[in-house]
Amino acid sequence: MTYHHLSVLVHRQAEKYGDRVALKYRDYDKGQWIPVTWNQFSETVQIAANAMVEMGIAEQENIGVFSQNKPECLYTDFAAFANRAVTIPLYATSSPSQAQYIVNDAGIRFLFVGEQFQYDAAFTVLPLCASLERLIIFDRAVVKDKQDTTSIYFDEFLKMGEAKQHAAVVEERSSKASFDDLANILYTSGTTGEPKGVMIHHSCYKEQMRTHDIRLVTMTDQDVSMNFLPLTHIFEKTWAYYCIHKGVLTCINLRPNDIQMTIKEIRPTLMCNVPRFWEKVYDGVQEVINQSTGLKKSLMLDAIKVGKVHNVDYLRVGKTPPLMNQLKYKFYDKTIYSVLRKTIGIENGNFFPTAGAAISNEINEFLHSVGVNIVVGYGLTESTATVSCLTMTDYTIGSVGKIMPDLEVKIGENNEILLRGKSISKGYYKKAEANKTAFTEDGWFRTGDAGYIKDGELYLTERIKDLFKTSNGKYIAPQALETKLVVDRFIEQVAIIANQRKYVSALIVPNYEHVIAYAKEKGIEYSSLQELLQNSKIIELFKSRIDTLQQQFAHYEQVKYFALLPEPFSMEKGELTNTLKMKRNIIENNYKEVIDKMYEA
Template sequence: MKPLPLYRIYQLMNNMINNHLSVLVHRRAEKYGDKVALKYRDYETSQWIPITWNQFSQTVRQVANALVELGVQEEENIGIFSQNKPECLYADFGAFANRAVTIPLYATSSPAQAQYIINDAQIRYIFVGEQFQYDAAFSVFGFCQSLQQLIIFDRAVVRDPRDMTSIYFDEFLETGKGLPNNDIVEERTSRASDDDLANILYTSGTTGEPKGVMLHHSNYIEAFRIHDIRLVDMTDQDISMNFLPLTHVFEKAWTYLCIYKGVQICINLRPVDIQTTIKEIRPTLMCSVPRFWEKVYAGVQEKIAQETGLKKAMMLDAIKVGKIHNIDYLRKGKTPPLMLHLKYKFYEKTVYALLKKTIGIENGNFFPTAGAAVPDEICEFVHSVGINMLVGYGLTESTATVSCFLNSGYEIGSVGTIMPDVEVKIGEENEILLRGKTITKGYYKKAEATAAAIDKDGWFHTGDAGYLKGDQLYLTERIKDLFKTSNGKYVSPQALETKLAIDRYIDQIAIIADQRKFVSALIVPVYGYVKEYAKEKGIEYKDMEELLQHPKILGLFRARIDTLQQQFAHYEQVKRFTLLPEPFSMERGELTNTLKLKRPVVAKNYKELIDKMYEE
């Protein structure tokens, strides 16, 4: 191999120095100055408040100095237990300047979950967001020997009368005013290296206790490099809506990437408000999970169902034309025929434009989507109407992206093309194995779990099954989640759940099959749609439980399920189902913080209902 020229070595070293998370914000402030870096919504005035790069940088410096004032040491673990707020980023980058490690907790974490993480990581200081997080953290204070102080972001939080140690973020920030400890911060920053630990991200886990995934600065620096190669359309003119929790690697790594690229980040505080905030910001970029697009699809299908005559025909034709133009031609790198192209352009200015404006994405550049399987119908529809959804696949352990769609040449049903310099191979049981500089070095204080996940040749075992077709990656199932019926047949619950969840009447679904003689399902309906249907059909009922047991409602769901599951083998199809009057919940332990089903808990909580479905 030829040695690298000196200019290239200098360029790579310069890149590392300027893109290390300990200095990243400051380097971008030097470049962008008074350009807007962040925005957040003031709920009292309904206004979006801008924060410039210079302000961002200055606040990070103050936080870094205030952390020294607290006595935070290099390589110390610091907790951030909050919903998405600018303060989360201030705390992150202030910690990195001190070579400290940040550990985000989901805003919805229970006291028990918070207690486990605080004790496992021996956290002394934890930043908390609003009242819920404060109450949860304070309630376990006495059970966490390491914990010394809570720092509260929101001034509206009411402290417990017994609380003698907590301070508000503005009070904390005041101790860093004038940068009294800047010499110490600068000295620590000068020692920062790629090998420093940046984050410990605790995966909530559908079984067993959480594992802390260690992500080093080298993981993020490599992620920046390979995304530079792949996402060439991403520039400092883009505006990104920060919607998913910053606790999740998808949004966290994406937000760091946006800072690296100089993208303006608009921080959505309350996930339920996204339909409002997205229209206020009208972003060019936004990470999302498939459920967001499933709801868009369901809304369009509902609209089409309500229309008649010419308007309905026009909407159906627009989707058909878009499919031929974008999927049959452009996706394959072919030029569409002139008449088709002209027709597409007409719909682009009418039907598609109206749809995008209604959602709030008429300025859209591209929209990364991951976290669960994207149903083929959804993927096809979104691309047909000219929305550039980049389907991808990744894990916390891979610093997010392993693969993602290219602008053309993507295959519907796949999770895209492997990222540059990420090695992928298929192992035993068709398990996807990964190797590369974005892959974690292991789990925090869990040597056995690390050894089980990363083999002697450095391959990380994902637990996901799939296959490669050229450089396109396809997922088939989660190996550990494969169900084996009592008849010896294997069933993939995710495949069925993904297929059935696109139905507009189904909100949540849990497939039951393990060691059972056939497949059944627990279904949480979209209650509003069920009520509308009951009204149309003149069905009388006293409560939701009675309505969901009505023969006409059961018949409606039976017909819709049978239509959707036709492509599955007979033994894979849902034979019986139960409609639940209440949704699955995190409070009852049935969902993780990322809203994945905890199957053992569901099986336990609904044992009687499940057993009833298998009675002769």
């Protein structure tokens, strides 16, 4: 198969697909999805590439994109690649100080911004960024600051290239484009310390396209992908580029909170996601089951049991299910499973890649049982996403799948997973010391994750940096316990506390809706959420549920005390990264008094 360089990929696909729809985005004013054909996509990229030359953008120059998911993000990316320039995405939720750090570190002159929030944050730091010359605003509704004399809107930017007066320059640059060129610098938000810019070369993307073609054999140009995760994230960025390479229709979800509406409007066959999305699906189903009685409840429980036998116990390992099981499965597939999938908006599902955090075995098994083909995987920004992923059949629940073709993986000291191959980043931008630490002398990248390989499948055990050691000398892997506890419908977020402590405790953010409903059902009176969460009956409810969930853990690994928090962990308080990973040091600092109280006993 031909692997076109990203500098020309959209144009080659336009030659192949013409007026077929390549992208869709939701126009909120009209309440409808606007199609963009491959020809229109190609034309816009060409105009934007000319506008970049007009603006003075040079080859291998760093360009910033600070926006939520919009088609303009892709236009900007591919126009930059046509000019052999490098794009640097910033998370749409980044604070002014985070934006300032990245702009200064990468020496960005031109920053493309999405909506009002991003514009305001960028304009605030404009005087603090020596390199920054101009903001280009995607959304026409953004109100510019009265002092702003340099920013332009994206439509004004496109007018600068409408005549394609620099077509020869763009063509010459594209012809020189090499797979050895730098494509992106992706700044990892980091659970500790300052962000590091991961350099992703065009060769990394080419290798991922090649190996995914080998692994994802059911994916075709008839598929429809919902772009939900931020395009700033390596998982979604690599996936978006891969969808373009495959000729897949990509539907861009602008507002993450609207996914339950937009997924039903699009009803995609593909969608990348993180486990939290599926945890909420699982919680919803459990809630329906818990509220049901009699025959309805029995049928739902039997449907899950039948699905497990059919899909997990038999088909997963290449065996034919017993005839009676097949008949029952067909019945449930037309009734219970199909209603569930249609309710979510995924009844047309092909498969759904899932990564970014650990997913519990229970949820993984449940989804496969009801015919939702999630493809669990593992990867990092530094590996250009996928290191391993489940195959469609012959996979093991509990693993993160088979290692991608031609990628070298070995287990080093402290069971650390080490990587080497064409999809692995060449290092961090302008961070020589970090690179020395991150790579071995013979070129293996240290992931910081511990695990093991069995029968060609990769298993994760813990994050080495997050491994806690109690004051009794026992090691605790907090993620294993957190993943187990967050399955419970009453638990929204969990932070395990144990490092240098005499026993394990936990900060728990409850699912407030469920707790309030439980209080109403049990006639528990309260005047505030804080008071409700300190009620002995609520504490006993959580204690019994936690004790049940943690039975499989050794006694020293189990939560002894916990505190129920009246507000969730948030990015605003610095407790979560842009990818919603916990910053444990910030959480421990913010809740120091609460934590200390749990160790007074």
